[in-house]
Amino acid sequence: MSPKQRTWIFWGLAAVCVGMQCVSILLGWPIQSKVLQTLRLWTWLFYFSFGGEIAKWLPSVESKIGKQSYFLMLVLLTVGVIVYQYFIVNSIVCFEGQRPLQVEYFYDSIIVTILWVGTLFAFIKRCDLKRKTRQTVSCFSRLTLGVYCSHLLVRDLITHFVGMNLFASTLLVWFAVTLVSITLVEVLRRLPFGR
Template identity: 25%
Template sequence: MGKRNYGLDLLKIYACFCVVALHAFGTGNYILDYTGIFVKDNILSNIFYYSATCSIPIFFMVNGFLILRKKNLNYNYVLKKIMNIVFIVFLWTGLYSIVDLIVKSGKFSFFYFFFGSFVQKGPFYHFWFLGALCVLLLLAPMLSYLLNRKTFLFILLLIIFIAFSIIISIYSEVRQYPIQSNINQTFRLWTWLLYYLFGGLIAKYEMEINEFIKNKKLKLMIFNITLFTGVLVVVGALLNVRIINNAYAEYNYDNILVIIASVLIFIFCVSSINYSNKQITILQYISPVIMGVYIMHPFVIKIFRIFIRSSNDWNNIVIYILTVLTTIIISRLIIRIPYIKKIISL
């Protein structure tokens, strides 16, 4: 068995914490009125929100990295993964349906909660990611075959998705309207495949990439370029609020700056960081509960919003920190309980 790549743990933690940021800083920071969406003058919240843009692309890249590199990937494995996802969604929506029946609505809405969660509907709207992941898993054996046996075709397919995403992004700028908004987020497959394929390609050439960026000066240069590109992502997103009337980070995933930043962050984390024992201990402590943080964070944010109603910068920061800490603590308690821990384990 190969040596564990703690860079993947770091990426999962980073991406998950960024997803929490999207919802913590986005929830209180954007207001709907009859003229559309506009942004309050909460500059710190804006910066934190758009700094988290690369979270979803990185999640798809991590999954592509882990899945597509398997040389004998078959549908038995894929269906088991999909059934695990469905099981998690079934448990959480089932529990929520019972509580909703008894405490809130008096109606049993399980089927709406269960099926709706895969397409960004209902209280588990954030499970759209799991729905998209199921679709990608169905395509994974074919994509893995191309990566490992027809690499040229795999790269050509990746280039096609990159080109299509950039065209979508430019067309949105020209039309001054995010045209991705016409398609449910689960089914924006051109975008998710772009990042999924990038993850697989990096996995295939992981050793070569490691060898290439061994030089300390090159590592520093990549870090600086990554940081600079990240700043441009934030600036570009703030401009897009005015240019295409888009306040949501999800419509920037096709942007070339987001693509570059996501790929650079991914490569830097998996290929160029030497982790100390203390850092590895921290990663090993947090990594097993990432799924729990992801599942519970919207509900925890909602609870804290009851007590902290004002959405100024500092309140948003407090809510974010409290949400991260609370979900980690709860998840750490859950994984200590046999059988129950399966509700936050994929």
């Protein structure tokens, strides 16, 4: 497949993701909820192709924006993403009379994917990581598939005991789910059958 074809596929998948988000906003409920998260192939293929596209864009962006400016942009985008998601969840897209939306319904959002994730990865790539930091990242990267597979179960278990009605409790749940999932996967990985 030629680079031009890959770029067309990327933009086609981006259009599908943006379309999903726009239709969800217009209808007032997430249409993605009709498809199990792990089977939303348009989203996962978009992220996969995005990795290839961002590698092409980074050199030109890096030469134009300094590291401090990039960090400031990342902080502002992070705050913007939080405000955007909070607004969308509480004002526009929601399940009537039910609990708030889960983060999975924002995976198709252009603001979250291209702007924030792209800025985050570009910033991390520009950081001069020391050897110990690289080893830590490498260690955690081995756990990502296991954390992905276990985090929904862990989240449901934790939210059964801790409500998610306040911003602070949401942060607490996120931290607890991350910590418990990483610990669980690391313990399973060290067992003889977990290798």
